[in-house]
Structure formats: C-alpha cells, structure tokens
Amino acid sequence: MAASTSLRFAFVLFWISVLASTALSDLVISKIDRRVDLTSQIVRVVSTLKVENRGHDTVSEVLLPFPDIQAKNMAYLKSSYHEGKGKGKQSAISLPVTLVHPEGMPPELTFYSVSLPRGLGKGDSFTLDVLTVFAHSLKPFPAEITQADAQLVVYQDSAYYISPYEVKVQTLAVRLPSGRVESYTKYPSTKLVDSEIKYGPFENLPPFSYIPIAVHFESSYPFVVVQELEREIEISHWGNVQITEHYNLVHGGAHIKGGFSRIDYQSRPPMRGESSIRHLIARLPPRAHSVYYRDEIGNISTSHLWANSKMTHFEIEPRYPLFGGWRTSFTIGYGLPLRDFLFESDGKRFLNTTFGCPINEIIIDHLIVKVVLPEGSKEISATVPFITNQWQEVKYSHLDIVGRPVIVLEKTNVVPEHNMHFQVYYKFNNLALLMEPFLLISGFFFLFIACIVYMHTDMSISKSSASYLAKQQLDEVRATVQQVQNIINRVLSVHNKLETSLRDLSRTGDVQSCKAVRKAADGLFKDLAKELKPLLGFLQSSPQASQIWPKVEELVAKEKEMQEKLMAKHSTVVDSFEKKHAKRDVENRVASIEQKLAILRQEVDELLDTIDDF
Numbered sequence: 327m328a329a330s331t332s333l334r335f336a337f338v339l340f341w342i343s344v345l346a347s348t349a350l351s352d353l354v355i356s357k358i359d360r361r362v363d364l365t366s367q368i369v370r371v372v373s374t375l376k377v378e379n380r381g382h383d384t385v386s387e388v389l390l391p392f393p394d395i396q397a398k399n400m401a402y403l404k405s406s407y408h409e410g411k412g413k414g415k416q417s418a419i420s421l422p423v424t425l426v427h428p429e430g431m432p433p434e435l436t437f438y439s440v441s442l443p444r445g446l447g448k449g450d451s452f453t454l455d456v457l458t459v460f461a462h463s464l465k466p467f468p469a470e471i472t473q474a475d476a477q478l479v480v481y482q483d484s485a486y487y488i489s490p491y492e493v494k495v496q497t498l499a500v501r502l503p504s505g506r507v508e509s510y511t512k513y514p515s516t517k518l519v520d521s522e523i524k525y526g527p528f529e530n531l532p533p534f535s536y537i538p539i540a541v542h543f544e545s546s547y548p549f550v551v552v553q554e555l556e557r558e559i560e561i562s563h564w565g566n567v568q569i570t571e572h573y574n575l576v577h578g579g580a581h582i583k584g585g586f587s588r589i590d591y592q593s594r595p596p597m598r599g600e601s602s603i604r605h606l607i608a609r610l611p612p613r614a615h616s617v618y619y620r621d622e623i624g625n626i627s628t629s630h631l632w633a634n635s636k637m638t639h640f641e642i643e644p645r646y647p648l649f650g651g652w653r654t655s656f657t658i659g660y661g662l663p664l665r666d667f668l669f670e671s672d673g674k675r676f677l678n679t680t681f682g683c684p685i686n687e688i689i690i691d692h693l694i695v696k697v698v699l700p701e702g703s704k705e706i707s708a709t710v711p712f713i714t715n716q717w718q719e720v721k722y723s724h725l726d727i728v729g730r731p732v733i734v735l736e737k738t739n740v741v742p743e744h745n746m747h748f749q750v751y752y753k754f755n756n757l758a759l760l761m762e763p764f765l766l767i768s769g770f771f772f773l774f775i776a777c778i779v780y781m782h783t784d785m786s787i788s789k790s791s792a793s794y795l796a797k798q799q800l801d802e803v804r805a806t807v808q809q810v811q812n813i814i815n816r817v818l819s820v821h822n823k824l825e826t827s828l829r830d831l832s833r834t835g836d837v838q839s840c841k842a843v844r845k846a847a848d849g850l851f852k853d854l855a856k857e858l859k860p861l862l863g864f865l866q867s868s869p870q871a872s873q874i875w876p877k878v879e880e881l882v883a884k885e886k887e888m889q890e891k892l893m894a895k896h897s898t899v900v901d902s903f904e905k906k907h908a909k910r911d912v913e914n915r916v917a918s919i920e921q922k923l924a925i926l927r928q929e930v931d932e933l934l935d936t937i938d939d940f
C-alpha cells in the first residue's frame with residue numbers, strides 16, 4: 327500500500343526543459359542548507375546560501391528561481407543577511423527582492439532577484455538567508471476521510487535546490503509533525519530521525535539539477551482557511567479605535583465522509599476527529615475591551631477572554647466543530663484605546679497597527695483592511711511593508727455630513743508573516759472635532775425650543791399650564807353661579823310663602839300666623855343674604871366671570887327690589903287687616919305694587935334662564 331501510494335506521487339512535479347546558459351556561471355553556490363517546516367498547514371522554507379563570485383566581473387544580484395507550481399502558492403518571500411561578527415552582535419538586515427524575467431531561462435520557473443548590499447568582486451563570497459512561505463501546499467491524501475481517520479497529507483519538492491548556478495554542497499531537512507509518516511522518497515543517505523527527514527549532502531551539482539521527492543504523513547493540524555476576511559478599523563478622536571472583523575472560514579483539510587456523529591466526537595477519543603476545528607484563539611492587543619463574537623444567529627457565548635499586560639487572548643468556539651470542507655461565517659469586534667495606536671509626526675496624525683488577522687497560523691485567501699478616518703480628514707496615505715491594492719471610499723454614519731474617508735487595502739494570499747505594522751497618515755483640523763458636539767448641542771437646543779412652543783400651543787397637556795388653570799377657574803365660576811341660582815330660588819320660595827300667608831290671612835283672618843311667617847321670612851332673607859355675599863364677591867373678582875357677572879348682579883338687584891316691594895305689600899295688607907280697612911280699599915292701595923312685582927318676577931325668571939345657559 328505504502329509503496330503504491332509513493333509511486334503515485336512519483337509523477338514529475340515539474341521539469342526543466344532548458345539547461346543553464348553560460349551567462350550566469352560566474353556565481354557559484356558553495357553551500358546551501360534548506361530546512362522545510364511542515365508542522366502546520368503553512369509551509370515555511372528557510373535556506374542559507376553562501377554565494378561566491380568565481381568570475382572577473384563584479385556581481386550585485388542573486389537570482390532565486392521557483393517552479394511555477396510553487397510560485398503560485400508563495401505568499402511571502404524575504405531575504406536577509408547578518409551584519410556584524412560573532413553571535414549576539416549580529417542583526418538581520420533585509421535585502422530588496424524583485425520579480426524579474428531574465429532571458430534564456432526555462433519558462434516553467436519564476437525568478438526573483440535579490441540585490442546584494444555591495445558588489446561581489448572576484449573571489450568574494452556572501453551568505454544570505456531566504457525565507458519563503460507557501461499556502462495551500464500540503465495536499466490531503468486521501469482527499470476524503472471519516473471522522474475516525476487521521477488526516478494524511480502529501481508534500482512534494484525537489485531534493486536538490488533548483489539553482490541557476492552550480493551548487494557545490496547542499497543539504498535538505500524536512501521537519502514533520504510528530505504523527506505517523508506513511509512514506510517518503512528515499513535516496514542514498516536519506517534518513518528519518520525524530521520526525522525529520524534528511525536528504526544529502528549532495529555535492530557538485532550543475533545548474534538546474536532536480537530530483538523529485540514526496541512525503542506522505544499524518545497532520546492533525548486543523549487547516550483553517552479564511553476565504554475572505556474584512557477588517558474594519560474605525561478611528562474616533564474621542565479615544566477609541568473600533569475593530570470589526572467579518573470571517574468567512576472553511577476547513578481546508580481532507581473532506582469528511584460518512585457523516586458526523588457528535589456522540590462519537592464527544593465520547594470516544596479515537597473517533598474525535600483530531601483535525602477538526604474546535605476553537606480558534608485570537609491574540610488581541612492589550613487593553614482590548616467590549617469584545618464580542620457573533621454569527622448570523624446572534625451572539626455566541628461560548629467564548630472566553632483572558633488578558634495580561636502584553637496580550638488579550640480571546641478563545642472563539644464555533645457552534646459546532648468544523649470538519650474538512652465545512653464552512654462558517656462569524657464576526658468579532660473589539661475596542662482599543664486610541665492612545666496605543668494613534669501618533670503624531672510632522673503635523674500629521676498616523677495610525678500604527680498590525681495588518682493581518684489576530685488568529686494564529688491561518689491562511690487568508692482574500693483580505694480587505696478598511697481604515698475609517700474621522701470626518702474631515704485630509705491628505706490620506708498608507709505605508710504598508712508589502713504590495714497591496716489601495717483605494718478610497720466614503721462611509722456614512724449618524725451625524726455625518728460629508729461622510730468619513732475610508733482607505734481600503736486589499737491583499738490575497740496572506741499568511742501570519744504579513745501580520746506587520748502598517749501606517750495610515752492623515753491631516754486633521756481640530757475644529758472638525760467640534761462639528762459633532764456642535765450638531766448635538768444645536769440639535770438639543772432646537773428640540774427644547776420645539777418643546778416650549780408645543781407646551782404653549784396645547785391647552786390641555788400640563789397641570790401647570792395657564793390654559794389648565796383658566797379651565798379650572800372657569801369650572802369654579804360655573805359652580806358659584808349655580809350656587810347663586812340655588813339661593814335665589816330659595817329666596818323666591820320664601821316669596822311664595824309670604825304671598826301664601828297673605829291669601830291665608832284674607833281667608834282665615836289669622837293675623838298671628840301671618841306675622842309668624844313674616845318673621846321667619848325676615849330671618850331666612852338675612853341668612854340667605856349672608857350666604858350670597860362671599861359668592862358674589864368671588865364672581866365680581868374673577869376674570870373668568872366677567873361675562874356672566876352683570877347678569878348675576880342684575881338678578882340679585884331685581885330680587886332685592888322684589889323683596890322690598892313684597893315686604894311693603896305684606897306690611898300694608900297686614901296693617902290694613904288689623905285696622906279693618908275695607909277689602910276694596912286694600913286692593914287699591916297694593917295694586918301698583920302688585921303690578922311692579924309681576925314685572926320684576928318676569929325679569930327675574932328671564933335672568934335665571936339666561937344664567938342657566940352659561
């Protein structure tokens with residue numbers, strides 16, 4: 327089985343059709359050591375090359391070729407050298423690297439050129455380190471596994487360093503994760519020791535020498551691939567940097583077949599799906615606050631946060647474990663103190679923060695970083711230590727008038743090595759900072775004005791309003807008028823009693839009872855007049871009674887006149903009776919009073935009706 331699978335990988339990964347031209351033969355690689363790290367899903371190759379000039383002309387560049395099949399997955403390439411003698415005193419200095427298309431080279435190779443810090447004269451040598459990082463370079467084999475299976479992957483390369491120059495001595499070491507090694511290509515002197523396969527040393531190889539190798543091994547490393555990540559970094563000059571990250575994530579490892587059993591997953595260790603994604607750890611800057619994690623359904627509470635002075639660790643646990651080919655989308659967000667990230671230099675402000683994603687060892691196929699600057703920012707520029715697509719947008723949020731300028735940085739094939747600092751510079755006038763508070767203050771001012779106007783127009787809204795008081799006073803006036811009416815009616819009923827007593831007198835001749843009625847009437851009139859007095863005083867002084875007051879006043883006056891006339895009539899009749907005047911004589915004497923009383927009575931009734939309508 328092992329033999330047949332290794333045979334299957336033994337196809338030619340790439341071949342070199344044209345051999346070296348003599349133009350490059352001045353340089354010789356006197357020694358190269360390559361170390362390939364396959365312990366995670368990201369392939370890292372560190373090479374140390376010693377180059378020597380054996381020609382006569384000074385050489386200032388070294389060409390690094392990569393087969394196209396590798397070059398397309400290359401995410402990062404860095405070349406550096408060590409300055410200073412002796413360990414500890416050395417510091418790595420980067421060398422500029424550019425993509426080149428030299429003539430007469432095999433077409434299936436991609437070339438990069440490293441510029442040396444100084445020209446290399448005849449016989450001179452120079453040692454440089456090259457780090458290359460590849461994404462998607464471990465192929466799951468088999469491509470489908472069950473939940474219980476270990477994930478196996480294949481890595482292919484050349485045992486010889488592919489070089490446009492002659493190579494004197496070379497070695498290759500391939501570091502694997504600690505799991506089982508299914509098979510690997512063996513050449514004389516190939517050794518597997520402690521999860522490391524060693525090839526070489528190989529000596530005196532001509533340019534473009536190549537022999538393929540394939541390594542088939544177990545990798546339980548979860549292949550977290552973010553197909554799309556959008557990071558939004560929003561600066562608020564009020565002291566906060568708000569970061570929002572939208573992830574579109576897939577498990578890039580061997581696809582699962584035969585379904586997923588949570589019971590097996592939880593209970594039986596061999597069936598647990600070693601390579602599934604159970605949780606992710608985001609390493610956020612210190613002093614991160616308001617951290618959240620949500621997906622389309624809502625907030626996910628199965629996340630943990632712990633922090634020290636250097637780092638805030640945020641553990642994200644998806645709703646279900648992710649197996650090969652499975653996807654999930656989620657958003658995380660957090661706030662950071664502005665003073666840790668915003669600085670000033672040369673009259674400009676600049677944001678200095680990291681580019682990549684805070685989750686460890688993941689591959690991002692497509693990354694978009696948006697930096698949202700405060701409204702009114704000008705002269706915006708970004709400095710990124712590698713090539714990105716850049717453009718500008720405008721974002722509108724509440725209270726914005728012209729919108730916030732947004733600088734967008736786009737990059738494909740992002741690996742943790744890209745998690746470098748980048749800067750966004752901009753100019754900002756502090757007056758613009760007052761724009762929002764000004765809007766708020768004037769907004770509230772107009773709101774208050776509107777409230778005041780509203781209170782004054784509506785008559786029935788508040789107990790303290792004038793309209794409410796007026797209504798209350800009017801009710802009081804109405805009640806008082808009612809009381810006045812009642813008293814007048816009682817007075818009128820006393821009038822009736824007096825009239826009745828006079829008729830009784832002429833019928834029975836009982837002077838005493840007639841006088842008694844008169845006496846009682848006098849008392850009642852006095853009492854009722856006393857009751858009436860404060861009511862009239864109130865009505866006279868109340869502005870709400872101004873309309874009805876003349877009528878009430880007239881009513882009271884007419885009644886008083888009536889009372890006087892009636893008393894006069896009563897006295898005359900009783901007096902005449904006692905003096906035994908002729909009946910006819912008496913009638914004549916009171917006739918004019920009777921007439922007057924009838925008119926007054928009619929007027930009083932009319933006034934009572936008018937007041938009733940009030």
Ligand SMILES: *[C@@H]1O[C@H](CO)[C@@H](O)[C@H](O)[C@H]1NC(C)=O
Pocket residue numbers: 616617618620624625
């Ligand atoms: C989710 O959590 C954030 C932060 O804790 C909170 O502001 C938000 O209201 C929550 N949303 C829901 C739907 O619970």
Ligand SMILES: *[C@@H]1O[C@H](CO)[C@@H](O)[C@H](O)[C@H]1NC(C)=O
Pocket residue numbers: 678679747749
């Ligand atoms: C950005 O911050 C990093 C880390 O604090 C620092 O090393 C770097 O010098 C800063 N860059 C600039 C331009 O200030």
